[in-house]
Amino acid sequence: MRPQLNLKVKNKYAKQYKNGFPLIQKQSLINWNELKEEGTLVKLVDEQNQFLGKGYYGNQNKGYGWVVSSDPQEMMDVAFFKNTLQKAIQKRSALMKSEETNAFRLFNGEGDGIGGFTIDYFDGFLVINWYSHGIYSFNSVILEALEDVMNYRGIYEKKRFLADGKYMDDNDYVTGQQAPSPLIIKENGVNFAVHLNDGAMVGIFLDQREVRKTIRDKYSQGKTVLNTFSYTGAFSVYAALGGAKKTTSVDLAKRSLPKTIEQFQVNNIDDKTQSILVEEVFHYFKYAKRKNLKFDVVIMDPPSFARSKKVTFRAEKDYTSLVSDAIAITEKNGLIVASTNASTFGMDKFKGFIDLAFKQNKQKYKIVEEFSLPSDFATIKQFKEGNYLKVLFIKVVG
The missing domain is CATH 3.30.750.80 (RNA methyltransferase domain (HRMD) like)
Structure with a gap:
């Protein structure tokens, strides 16, 4: 029999749970120290013992578990x-x-x-x-x-x-x-090689499907495209299929080179006609600026936190400077695709990072496209942190 426990919620947090907030958080609980065995069914009640929701205890970086039902008898069977x-x-x-x-x-x-x-x-x-x-x-x-x-x-x-x-x-x-490894899947008619039994990353981030399609269909024809933090080169593949003059993919991970070559090859694109660089992105920005390299499209989808031997990047702290780096190597009337999966801030704050970067560089801009998660990445309004993806297509006004 699965253990069960009543969790008492502080009155000041009771309303949010009553309204459907799903994450069980330590600071909202009076008797959190009674939680012992993960998987315990929990019944949330307020200080007057009024029922708020039923869920389970599961300790993860976000919190202490999740409310999953408004039925006090729910057994999660x-x-x-x-x-x-x-x-x-x-x-x-x-x-x-x-x-x-x-x-x-x-x-x-x-x-x-x-x-x-x-x-x-x-x-x-x-x-x-x-x-x-x-x-x-x-x-x-x-x-x-x-x-x-x-x-x-x-x-x-x-x-x-x-x-x-x-x-x-x-x-x-x-x-x-x-x-099979690789398993060849399709996304918007584009092939991708995925490896389901090869660690945490299978080869493609599914939440960028609509962004990739937009890059291919509207912004690649005849363009030079720089794809930074490129992982397995998915944006580069879409750009090449959209008629890009040339793509350049930059990522620090050594495995990004064979992985990106693989993705080009399963789409019958000669990888030797593209540029794939294993290099620190921040170093590459400095190199490109020094050599006066310019691109029509610059794509940036960094992790929310990354650390190398010489550089530590935190999206909330460092995204503005990243955009400044991109502005310096983007052609006039070119496009910057700025993306982040950081859940600690919303779209308005993200737009603020973009605006500050352009103001610091005394450069005009226009946001021409805006994306969040596609519909299969379902979210609820009571938990805004779940809608983590923020993508802006920014025209550098010449």
């Missing part, structure tokens, strides 16, 4: 997960039928009703990301529910529940068929 998963799958019915795209987010944690895990879909294979021991304690129940609600080819998992949120390295295969 197979029927509960089956019902919640069915609703999520139904929301993705158009993507499930798409002939152009067969890789997307199938279940997005709290945005689909249960925080702490996500499921990505790759041409019939599922990759489950677990973010705490607490939610992982339900894994057999969730797998049983998945078996009931959909046909899949195979399931892989990523355990990300170390104390600092890093990936727990392990064999990722769970059940069903084993995927």
Whole structure:
């Protein structure tokens, strides 16, 4: 029998839980020190013992677990997960039928009703990301529910529940068929090679699907494109397919070179006609400025936090200077695509970083496109931090 515990919420936080706030946070609890075993079912009540919500204890970097139901009797059994998963799958019915795209987010944690895990879909294979021991304690129940609600080819998992949120390295295969490596998936008609059993990163960030399509369809023809923090070169592949004159991909990770070559090759693009550099992005900006290199399109999608031997980057602190670096090497009337996945600030603050950079450089600009998460990355208005992606297409006005 799964243990259960009443958690008393301080009165000043009670209203937000009553209104649907899903994250269980230490500062909101009176008796948080009674939490012992992850996976414990918890019933949130206010100081007058009025019921607020039912959830589970799972310690992750965001908080102490998630509220998942307004039913005080909810047991988080197979029927509960089956019902919640069915609703999520139904929301993705158009993507499930798409002939152009067969890789997307199938279940997005709290945005689909249960925080702490996500499921990505790759041409019939599922990759489950677990973010705490607490939610992982339900894994057999969730797998049983998945078996009931959909046909899949195979399931892989990523355990990300170390104390600092890093990936727990392990064999990722769970059940069903084993995927080929690479597995070639499609996104907007573009091929990508993904490796489902090769660590935390499979080869593509699915949340940028609409941004990539826009770059290909509207901003690449005849352009020189610089893709910084390029990972496996997805933006570069889209730009090349959109008719870019040349792409330059820059990333510090050594594996970015073979990974980017692979993505070009599965799309029948000669990688030797493109430039792929293993280099610190900040050093490359200095080099490009010194050599007076200019690009028509500069793409920046840095991690929210990154550290190398000589440079530490924090999006909230350093994004303005990053934009300044980009301005210096962008052609007049060129385009800067500025992106961040930092959840600690919203779009308005992000726009403030952009505005400050242009003012410091005495340069005019115009925001021509704006993106947040695509619809398969479902979010709820009660938890704004869940809508983490912010992307701006900025014209450098000549």
